[in-house]
Each structure stands twice: as C-alpha cells, then as structure tokens.
Amino acid sequence: MGDTNANAVSQWVERLSALHRSLMRKFATEEGLQFVHVEILQYLSICNRYSDTTQAISDYLGQTKGSISQSLGLLEEKGLIKRVQDKIDKRVFHLSLLSKGASVTKRLLESIHLDGSEKLEPQLKNLLTSIQKKNGLKGFGTCLSCRFNQSPGKNSFVCGLTKEKLSVDEVKKICKEHEAS
C-alpha cells in the first residue's frame, strides 16, 4: 500500500478505465446513441428506487443536472425510458428503463465481456470504496455494505433511513444515500 505502488495501480486503473470508455463509445455509436446515453441507461439498470432521479444521475456521472435533463428528454422521446412523478413529493420524477432501453443495457453487458479471476472481486470492491473515501464522495454503494441496512430476518431487509422494506433484488442495487458500514 506504499506510495510508490499507488502510482503503479493508478496507471492500470487509468488504462482499464480508458479501455472501458473506448468500448462503451464504440457500442454507443453502433446503437446510434451518444456516450452519455449509454452511461445513463447503464446507471438506471443498477440503481434503486431512491436513486432513479435526474439529480442522482447528475451526482453519479459528475455532470450538471441541466445536461442530464436534456439527455433524458431525448431518451424519453426515443422510447428508451419513462418518467413517473412521485406520489408524495411532486417535485421528483422517477426514471426507469422501458423494454427498449433494458435491451440496450443487456447488449452492452454482452458486448463488453469482462473476465477476471475470482480473487479480483473483493479487491476491486476495496479499491472502489477506497477511491470514493479518498475523494470525499458519498453514496452509491449497495445496501449490503450500507450502515443503514437492517436485516431483521433471513432474506428480509429494512432501510434504516426510509424505514421501508426492501426485496432481495433491491438490496443489490446502488443507492445515492449509501454510507459505508
């Protein structure tokens, strides 16, 4: 974990990320979409119901909500996503993938086929959280690593923030309110 080594890891992450961007861009072009569209669709496929809003996407992708809002308009027009107004807070609109949008993210996953040894998984997880922590970024992890998550029984989950029950699938998704446990 020395400083000399941090640099070397840096280089590999830089190149891995660059390669991933390149593949995503190629995929986007083939689908007749912009890069950011694919980013948005991919995010919507992994975020939970507290995090499917314009602002959350803006936070996750690091772009202004104005830009995101425009792109969302286009994605809705193209029939890839839909937006539904929140019943309680009428300012927020929940975004979700329509079947057409979901099939794009499915093709993306197939198109960029990643392989890695099993040992890599926990290490990548650590790397990710360490980067988030180092850069002072909050949020965007799954319930399983969140301090608000409570598990009153087997396969039963409750979010300590919202006091709501969460399904087994739901707790695997990423949340903007996430705080490391």
Next chain:
Amino acid sequence: MGDTNANAVSQWVERLSALHRSLMRKFATEEGLQFVHVEILQYLSICNRYSDTTQAISDYLGQTKGSISQSLGLLEEKGLIKRVQDKIDKRVFHLSLLSKGASVTKRLLESIHLDGSEKLEPQLKNLLTSIQKKNGLKGFGTCLSCRFNQSPGKNSFVCGLTKEKLSVDEVKKICKEHEAS
C-alpha cells in the same frame, strides 16, 4: 474464472470505470477543459513516439479521427500541445505535451488519488490484456510485454519492428503497434 463470476467482475469494473469518469469530468471542469481534452492529454503523457498521432489517439479513445482532429486544434490553440511534422513521412504529425499540458496531467494524477494493494497490480494487468484480447483489440501495451521487443544487453532495448534503439524510459510507454508476447 467461471461465467457466473465474470458477471460480478463486470459489475465492479463498470462501477470503477464510472467513478473514474466522474472524477475525470470534475477535474476537467475545474481546469476549464472538456472531458475529451483531458483524455487526450493523459494519453499523450503515456504513449511512445510511434503512437503520438491523430490516428493513434482516435484508435485508443474509440472516437473518429475527425472529432479528435478538431479537439487537437483547440488544444494547440490553447498552448497545451504542439505538433511537429515527421521528417520522413510528411503525412504524419507528432503530437507532444507542452509544459502547460504536462502540468495538467500532473495535476490529474494528483487529483485522482488511487490506492490499492500490491497484489492488485498483476491482476489488473491480466484483466486488461484479457479484455483487449476478448474484444479483438490490438495494440496499446508497453514494450515490456511486446513480442517485438528485444533486449541485447542489460538496460538496452531494440524494437524488432522499427529496428530502433529504445531508452529505458521509452519501453515503459504504450505503443499502438504492441502485440502480446
């Protein structure tokens, strides 16, 4: 290395890459640059003298050379890079960072501080090359892992493709002609 696990690794790489993009975007905005500008500058800081051209950047980043050409024009105008015509092949122009551009890449490296265990390094390397291979991408590795690289003596390197001598620093940079050894 099973299929069930490939998916899990996928998820982590996706999120790691997304986080990295987000940090790069924030950095770009702070520097008054576009995302792609930072990508180009970063690439120029790690590529060797065979790979510092418009076409190579286009291949590495996965964008059309027309787009790259436009961005390069702006970067030159801003005094971040310079271009020098090749003495032999007058079609090609070699691009390089000016001090102003180099300082941006230095700040980028400091800004996105990545930490990881030593064990991660060889695994990331394997992951990277496996993705390149799986996606049928050629090129963009360092001489040290290239089959053209020859080492007639200690700290002495020759490229089997160009028959040119390469310095110790040079062989650490990435090359568009790279082929795995």
Next chain:
DNA sequence: CAAATCAGTTTTGATTCGATACTATTGGCC
C-alpha cells in the same frame, strides 16, 4: 505511373456541455 491506401483536415447538422435563470414544490421557522 496510375490506383489504392493512408494521415490528417474540413464541413455539416444534431447534440452535448456548463452556466445561468427560471418554475414549482417542499420544508422550516417565526
């Protein structure tokens, strides 16, 4: 030496981008 290839630029029109200003809703606070 002509044709094909290659490196790079230019042009075009749709779209992104950040910045800013704006509407509408919500929440606090007296």
Next chain:
DNA sequence: GGCCAATAGTATCGAATCAAAACTGATTTG
C-alpha cells in the same frame, strides 16, 4: 397560517463535441 430558503427539475444560451462524409496531400502498391 405565511414567509423564505432549499430542493427537483426544466429552459435557454453560446461554445464545443460528435459521427459521417467529403476532401487534401503524401505514400505505397501493383
């Protein structure tokens, strides 16, 4: 209740990106 700040989201603006295609020149190939 009523006022004001905060929040979610959209609209507008000008500069810049983006891919696609057409276009120079230079080089290689046949």
